[in-house]
Amino acid sequence: MEVIWFAVFTALLAGYFALEGFDLGVGLLLPVLGRTRENRDRMVAAMAPYVLANEVWLVAVAGTMFGVYPLLEGEVLFGLYPLVVAMLLCWVLRDAGLWFRRRLDGPAWRGFWDAAIAFGSLGLSVGWGMALYAAATGFGSPPVHPLGLLLGVVVTLLLAFHGWTFLGWRTPGRFGVTRSGRVLLASGIVAALPALGVLGGAMPYLLEHSAPAATLNVLSVMVLPVAPIMLGAQVWVWRTFRPGKDAYRLPSFF
Structure with missing residues (x-):
């Protein structure tokens, strides 16, 4: 059962980097490719249908980490507390930007x-690299480390x-x-390679x-039956908003 849950945890983390990774990537590219207001609107509109499903x-x-690896929870929250808080703030800032950018008009x-x-996308991306480095070193290194920054x-x-x-696929x-x-x-797999x-x-x-075998058995009964629903919803989103559908004509995030 431990091996099965390790495989589940690996698949979930790789899925996050492969799916939420392109949302963060588009956010990172806003200053580079979004030189005009129309381009920025199109970039945000391209990723908009996927953001909530990817998160x-x-x-x-x-949830899996806290349930399957309860000892790791304490190490992460204690050893990486400042980094975790900073990443949460960047997450909130990024999502606030997506929701509020069209609430009023005007260039400012x-x-x-x-x-x-x-x-926010930059903070999350760099933060994930630093968190992965800390995990690779057994959380023995400080959150800010040259090698962590490099990662x-x-x-x-x-x-x-x-x-x-x-963006090349969607638009x-x-x-x-x-x-x-x-x-x-293929690029999604490459994005997940560090994790x-x-x-x-x-x-x-x-x-x-x-966690003890009894705990893992309970988690299996409670969680694994929900997995097909999660995957089915993800498939629905990708089929509904694939290139060629009219939904991407929306100028921005709503």
Whole structure:
């Protein structure tokens, strides 16, 4: 049962980086590709239908970690408390930018919230790299470490590339690139590689520090039957808003 839950946790974390990763990547690219108001609106509109569905993966990752690896919860919250708080604030800032950017009109209002989206996406991307480095070192290093910052830069670049690939799939040719669904899948796997690498190295530790078998059995009965619903909803979103559908004509996030 420990191996099954490790596989579930790995799939959830990889799914978060592969799916929410392109949302963060598009946010990172707003100052680069969104030189005009129309382009920024199109970039946000491209990812808008996927944002809420993709964020569910992070909730699932947190719930699984706290349920399956209860000892890890204390290490994460204690050792990475400032980083976790900073990442939560960046998450709130990014989502606030998505929701509020069209509540009023005017270049100053739009510019402020577009900057909030970009800054929040940057903070989350760098923060994830630092968190992965801390996890790889057994949470023995301080949250701010040169190698952690370097990994944060790597994660940021990977997510930006993934976001660019997503734009090439969702809005073919508009931002200088056209990509197929297979290429988008490949870039999603590449975006998840840092997380997969850390989990691969931490596999013996996680298996050893899993929750008791009785707890895992209860979690299996309560959680695993819901998994098909989560996956089915994700498939529905992707089929409904795939390229060629009229929904992407919306100028912004609503």
